[in-house]
Amino acid sequence: KQEVTQIPAALSVPEGENLVLNCSFTDSAIYNLQWFRQDPGKGLTSLLLIQSSQREQTSGRLNASLDKSSGRSTLYIAASQPGDSATYLCAVSFNNAGNMLTFGGGTRLMVKP
Amino acid sequence: NAGVTQTPKFRVLKTGQSMTLLCAQDMNHEYMYWYRQDPGMGLRLIHYSVGEGTTAKGEVPDGYNVSRLKKQNFLLGLESAAPSQTSVYFCASSYGGPGANVLTFGAGSRLTVL
Numbered sequence: 001k002q003e004v005t006q007i008p009a010a011l012s013v014p015e016g017e018n019l020v021l022n023c024s025f026t027d028s029a030i031y032n033l034q035w036f037r038q039d040p041g042k043g044l045t046s047l048l049l050i051q052s053s054q055r056e057q058t059s060g061r062l063n064a065s066l067d068k069s070s071g072r073s074t075l076y077i078a079a080s081q082p083g084d085s086a087t088y089l090c091a092v093s094f095n096n097a098g099n100m101l102t103f104g105g106g107t108r109l110m111v112k113p
Numbered sequence: 114n115a116g117v118t119q120t121p122k123f124r125v126l127k128t129g130q131s132m133t134l135l136c137a138q139d140m141n142h143e144y145m146y147w148y149r150q151d152p153g154m155g156l157r158l159i160h161y162s163v164g165e166g167t168t169a170k171g172e173v174p175d176g177y178n179v180s181r182l183k184k185q186n187f188l189l190g191l192e193s194a195a196p197s198q199t200s201v202y203f204c205a206s207s208y209g210g211p212g213a214n215v216l217t218f219g220a221g222s223r224l225t226v227l
Contacts, residue, residue, distance in 0.1 A: 004155075031212035043117075043203055043218035044156075051213070089155070093211045099144065099163065100171060101211045103155040 002027045002094050006104035013080055014112050021075040021107045023090035028068045031093040035064050035075050038087045038106070047088075048075070080111045115139050119204050119219035126194045126226045134189040134222050136204030144207045145187040146171075146216070147179065149200040156203065162187055163210070194226045 036044040048064040063076040091101040158171030162181040207214040
């Protein structure tokens with residue numbers, strides 16, 4: 001079974017720190033990998049989508065990288081702010097999974113003022 | 114610009130009751146999805162649709178039915194609710210398949226089955 005894993009499940013950092021969230025997946029045959037943000041009691045908001053042919057994507061203070069051969073992606077958040085506190089989920093579109101995205105369990109981030 | 118709207122936001126059912134969750138999108142998206150989110154399980158796909166009049170099973174379809182009579186609406190039905198269906202349900206839509214397209218999510222519907 002293809003799986004997506006996010007470690008750690010929770011992370012607490014002081015404001016201003018640069019941080020890295022990790023996502024690993026079990027099959028390198030993917031179409032893309034997406035990072036989402038989820039605020040408590042809310043839906044998911046797409047942050048970045050990396051196609052299988054790409055190595056990284058950037059949006060503001062966020063940078064996501066993809067290493068298919070090792071089955072890993074990282075989400076780098078620069079100069080973290082309390083407003084970045086949320087749960088971050090990664091999701092993978094595997095080649096043989098049709099129209100299904102496989103989600104990781106998420107990392108719950110708290111940025112302390 | 115509403116995006117994806119889910120109704121109702123909260124619902125409490127007794128075991129054996131039936132209900133329908135409604136998802137509406139105003140972005141002219143072809144693909145629509147229903148996910149459930151449970152603690153420690155992440156999001157799992159229940160059913161999806163690749164266009165008006167089509168539906169397909171996802172990872173956890175048992176106990177649910179869906180319909181896509183209009184392009185903008187995707188309905189999720191529970192015919193006989195069970196406590197195991199207590200969850201937060203999310204609808205999402207995309208222009209094309211998830212292999213190349215970003216998904217837009219609704220705010221979620223929290224269902225409790227007693």
